[in-house]
Amino acid sequence: MPLQPVSRRSVTDAVFDQVLAGMVDGEIGAGETLPSERRLAEVLGVSRPAVREALQRMAQTRLVEVRQGGATTVRDFRKTAGLDLLPRLLVRAGNLDTAVARSILEARLVVGPGVAALAAERGGPAVAATLTGAVDALAATDDDVERQRHALAFWDLVVDAADSLTFRLMFNSLRAAYEPAIEALASLMSEEVGQIGAYRVLTAAIAEGDPETTRAAAERVLRPATHNLITALEALEETT
Amino acid sequence: MPLQPVSRRSVTDAVFDQVLAGMVDGEIGAGETLPSERRLAEVLGVSRPAVREALQRMAQTRLVEVRQGGATTVRDFRKTAGLDLLPRLLVRAGNLDTAVARSILEARLVVGPGVAALAAERGGPAVAATLTGAVDALAATDDDVERQRHALAFWDLVVDAADSLTFRLMFNSLRAAYEPAIEALASLMSEEVGQIGAYRVLTAAIAEGDPETTRAAAERVLRPATHNLITALEALEETT
DNA sequence: ACGTTCATAGTGGTCAGACCACTTGACCAC
DNA sequence: GTGGTCAAGTGGTCTGACCACTATGAACGT
Numbered sequence: 001m002p003l004q005p006v007s008r009r010s011v012t013d014a015v016f017d018q019v020l021a022g023m024v025d026g027e028i029g030a031g032e033t034l035p036s037e038r039r040l041a042e043v044l045g046v047s048r049p050a051v052r053e054a055l056q057r058m059a060q061t062r063l064v065e066v067r068q069g070g071a072t073t074v075r076d077f078r079k080t081a082g083l084d085l086l087p088r089l090l091v092r093a094g095n096l097d098t099a100v101a102r103s104i105l106e107a108r109l110v111v112g113p114g115v116a117a118l119a120a121e122r123g124g125p126a127v128a129a130t131l132t133g134a135v136d137a138l139a140a141t142d143d144d145v146e147r148q149r150h151a152l153a154f155w156d157l158v159v160d161a162a163d164s165l166t167f168r169l170m171f172n173s174l175r176a177a178y179e180p181a182i183e184a185l186a187s188l189m190s191e192e193v194g195q196i197g198a199y200r201v202l203t204a205a206i207a208e209g210d211p212e213t214t215r216a217a218a219e220r221v222l223r224p225a226t227h228n229l230i231t232a233l234e235a236l237e238e239t240t
Numbered sequence: 241m242p243l244q245p246v247s248r249r250s251v252t253d254a255v256f257d258q259v260l261a262g263m264v265d266g267e268i269g270a271g272e273t274l275p276s277e278r279r280l281a282e283v284l285g286v287s288r289p290a291v292r293e294a295l296q297r298m299a300q301t302r303l304v305e306v307r308q309g310g311a312t313t314v315r316d317f318r319k320t321a322g323l324d325l326l327p328r329l330l331v332r333a334g335n336l337d338t339a340v341a342r343s344i345l346e347a348r349l350v351v352g353p354g355v356a357a358l359a360a361e362r363g364g365p366a367v368a369a370t371l372t373g374a375v376d377a378l379a380a381t382d383d384d385v386e387r388q389r390h391a392l393a394f395w396d397l398v399v400d401a402a403d404s405l406t407f408r409l410m411f412n413s414l415r416a417a418y419e420p421a422i423e424a425l426a427s428l429m430s431e432e433v434g435q436i437g438a439y440r441v442l443t444a445a446i447a448e449g450d451p452e453t454t455r456a457a458a459e460r461v462l463r464p465a466t467h468n469l470i471t472a473l474e475a476l477e478e479t480t
Numbered sequence: 481a482c483g484t485t486c487a488t489a490g491t492g493g494t495c496a497g498a499c500c501a502c503t504t505g506a507c508c509a510c
Numbered sequence: 511g512t513g514g515t516c517a518a519g520t521g522g523t524c525t526g527a528c529c530a531c532t533a534t535g536a537a538c539g540t
Contacts, residue, residue: 010493012296036520047495049289052521053296056252060297061324062416068248068521069503078405082413084301084322086406103404106358114350164343165318166326170410173322176302248502250522276491287524292492308492309532 011046015054018044023063023074024092030076034064037072061085083173090177096184098233104177105226111170112155113218116202117211119161127161128207135203139196144186147193152179154199161206188232192225251286255294258284263303263314264332270316274304277312301325323413330417336424338473344417345466351410352395353458356442357451359401367401368447375443379436384426387433392419394439401446428472432465 022028034040037055041048055072058064062080066072077085090100119127134157138150152175159171178185202217262268274280277295281288295312298304302320306312317325330340359367374397378390392415399411418425438461445454 012493038520049292049496050494052289053293055521056293057297057300060300062412066521067503068501070520071503072521078408080412081409082322082324082416083406083409084324084413086409089405100405103406106404107354107406107410110354110357111350114347114354117350118346164346165329165340166323166343166347166414168318169321169323169326170347172302172320173324174406176322252522278491289525290523295492306492307532308530310491311533312492 011050012053012057015040015044015046015051016057019054019058020063020088021093023077024089028074030074030079033071033073083170084176086173087177087180091180096181098236102230102233104174105229108174109219109222109226111167111174112222113215115155115162115164115167115171116158116206116218117215118164118167119158120206120209120211120214122163123161123206123209125207127157128203130157131161131203131206135196135199138193138199144190144193145183148182148186148189151193151199158206185229188229189225191228192221195221195224251290252293252297255280255284255286255291256297259294259298260303260328261333263317264329268314270314270319273311273313323410324416326413327417327420331420336421338476342470342473344414345469348414349459349462349466351407351414352462353455355395355402355404355407355411356398356446356458357455358404358407359398360446360449360451360454362403363401363446363449365447367397368443370397371401371443371446375436375439378433378439384430384433385423388422388426388429391429391433391439398446425469428469429465431468432461435461435464 019028019034023030028034034055035043037048037051041051044051055064055066059066061084062075062082063077063085064072064074075081086100086104090097090104123131131154134150134154138147138154141147141150155171159168162168198217198221202214202221205214205217208214259268259274263270268274274295275283277288277291281291284291295304295306299306301324302315302322303317303325304312304314315321326340326344330337330344371394374390374394378387378394381387381390395411399408402408438457442454442457442461445457448454
């Protein structure tokens with residue numbers, strides 16, 4: 001078996017996860033006030049600095065609002081949290097949330113063509129060359145996991161070519177949610193990452209510099225697997 | 241003058257901002273190692289817990305990687321950071337980064353129609369009613385700032401109707417970057433939030449449930465101001 | 481001379497206890 | 511009512527200590 005690195009969960013992480021789980025599961029509804037740091041430390045059996053670090057991180061993610069002298073209140077993470085929270089919501093207690101997974105696929109289908117179109121507008125011949133190299137690498141392997149990584153590298157280059165910090169950060173967030181599940185998705189994504197031709201068409205469209213053709217080509221790359229995955233997720237949902 | 245709440249910057253915040261600024265300005269290139277927590281605390285004249293809280297937050301945002309026993313290394317925020325970092329990159333040292341602002345507008349133009357199309361697929365009559373109410377509220381005021389807030393509330397409802405957690409979090413992140421600048425953008429956004437008719441057309445398209453019509457209607461709402469703002473930003477850039 | 485072993489110094493992780501700054505709410509005087 | 515005062519509780523910060531872990535290089539055996 002492939003040994004995997006041991007995950008050393010710090011006390012702070014444990015506190016963070018536990019409080020977050022309470023919020024996601026609805027045990028700690030929005031608007032409620034959290035116990036004081038001292039009290040939390042006492043209840044959880046850890047020191048106050050450990051609790052503080054966890055709460056600071058939650059505040060950074062806009063999950064809670066801390067006010068000196070006052071209580072720490074829980075915010076509605078659906079209304080305030082940012083995209084960085086996505087990986088934590090995709091898998092809850094080890095289980096994949098199918099509704100969240102579906103929304104990621106839908107977002108990918110919207111954002112992907114948009115980024116590609118921008119890349120077509122801005123990319124030059126150098127971009128076309130590196131993209132071609134990425135597709136070649138994709139075509140050179142048979143392993144589904146490896147192919148997914150190469151496809152990811154391909155899109156990484158597309159995002160670079162789009163020269164948009166917003167799309168870059170968006171891509172990073174989505175990738176952070178996607179990568180942990182890359183092995184589990186190997187078979188489901190096999191069809192998408194196997195259609196080398198579609199990637200070549202997309203690359204050519206970007207090289208040509210025509211946004212609309214590019215948008216259509218990107219959709220042709222992404223739509224089949226999107227559809228398949230969503231139906232697979234729905235089937236998975238029914239068995240649960 | 242309108243009194244505004246005093247902003248109390250904590251020591252931790254100051255440390256966070258200072259280190260982040262160093263990374264963004266390139267003083268601390270990616271791959272380098274940060275000084276130890278004790279050393280940082282000494283240099284910055286604060287306690288170690290304060291430094292720790294800041295570093296923990298940076299690790300959460302994937303700006304640095306801390307390893308027990310080893311040094312804390314700086315990561316390439318362009319490759320690893322998520323969308324939550326956007327507000328911090330939009331304004332640096334009080335100045336608006338025009339390239340980042342442009343990328344936000346471009347992303348909005350891609351994501352907005354996509355979300356609206358999803359809302360059209362999923363929304364029912366109830367959605368149509370609330371959207372109409374939001375447009376009515378938008379039409380009821382003349383103040384540009386107020387209109388922007390109502391437009392934001394309108395899009396908030398659209399995102400709700402799309403029933404997509406990914407788009408919801410994406411919207412939250414983009415809003416977090418946009419809201420602080422809402423007053424500065426009042427005049428530039430005036431044209432967009434003033435075209436009540438376009439919002440009504442979009443609402444009707446969503447109510448009708450046709451994704452393609454909706455996508456086109458959403459583009460008609462967003463494109464004019466997007467174009468204007470980008471040219472305005474370019475002009476601003478030249479004067480600098 | 482080379483590779484291995486292993487103490488050691490330095491790092492992040494955690495804790496306890498203390499004090500300060502602030503918010504809140506009750507109470508009181510006007 | 512209005513405003514002032516006070517005490518209790520909260521988050522903010524600091525100090526100093528100890529533990530767990532990593533990297534480093536000297537000592538060792540070959």
